[in-house]
Amino acid sequence: MTSPDVLVRVATARGVTTLTLDSPHNRNALSTGLMTQLLAGLADAVADEAVRAIVLDHTGPVFCSGADLKETAAAYASGTVPAGMLGDVLAAIWECPKPVLARVGGPARAGGLGLIAAADLAVCADEATFAFTEVRIGVIPAVISATVLPRLHPRAAAELYLTGDTFDGRRAAEIGLVTASVPADGLDDAVRGYCDSLVRGAPGALAGAKELLRRPGTAELRADLARLSAVSTGYFLSDEGREGVTAFRERRPARWVPALDD
């Protein structure tokens, strides 16, 4: 029997801590509770000298469905939305001195793509699907841009941010959103192979190599994320954001203004 209060499971073996998003009922949506536990799991893995690498995994069919739109809908009553914490999570992954690898066995949407892009390595199943759905919800991929844009070609970013269209694992690998896309039955072997390589590295050298990869530096990232969190909050609180989130909760198409001609 698993406790509903545990949204991120932690297991450590052979130098690798696996943080498993475990909220399948809402497709591992980025609720405040899940993000709090993810931040705690990351901090513990960083502090543990026995840990050389971190894997972000998931239970259920979906890697991550992005911002928790039901929590957001409920928060409208208080005139605010829980948008800021995602920036802290992305910064914690991006700045983590230990390599982080995302194991993506199923779909990821919007904020979930921020997690994948923040990770140093990401391996997905060919059948996994991806989409920057934000504009269809009336918001923009603001916070996640801090990690996604350094990975993507500007042309791919423009196409995918503006259309919200769904793409598969092979395309995700082509455009650099993931490191590799493999048949689903080879996913665990591929993840294990990368982890075996990662744990062979000297811990200090791994941290130093990550710092090189993160230039121009973490101060800029933090400042960028603070600004982007405010932008994101503004969109979630806008008329379009409220309509998109409400339409999601009511399981109906969003009604944008002005409406399209028939």
Ligand SMILES: C/C(=C\C(=O)SCCNC(=O)CCNC(=O)[C@H](O)C(C)(C)COP(=O)(O)OP(=O)(O)OC[C@H]1O[C@@H](n2cnc3c(N)ncnc32)[C@H](O)[C@@H]1OP(=O)(O)O)CC(=O)O
């Ligand atoms: C970070 C920033 C922005 C965002 O992240 S906006 C979030 C955008 N997210 C989405 O558009 C994803 C919405 N979800 C889906 O498209 C699908 O659920 C899925 C991920 C493709 C999975 O499909 P599947 O058929 O497997 O599951 P269901 O659709 O039947 O959903 C099951 C269950 O889960 C609930 N749920 C799904 N996604 C969310 C979510 N994001 N938040 C809350 N709840 C979610 C869904 O409502 C169902 O619940 P029921 O009670 O069973 O109805 C902005 C920035 O970067 O700044």
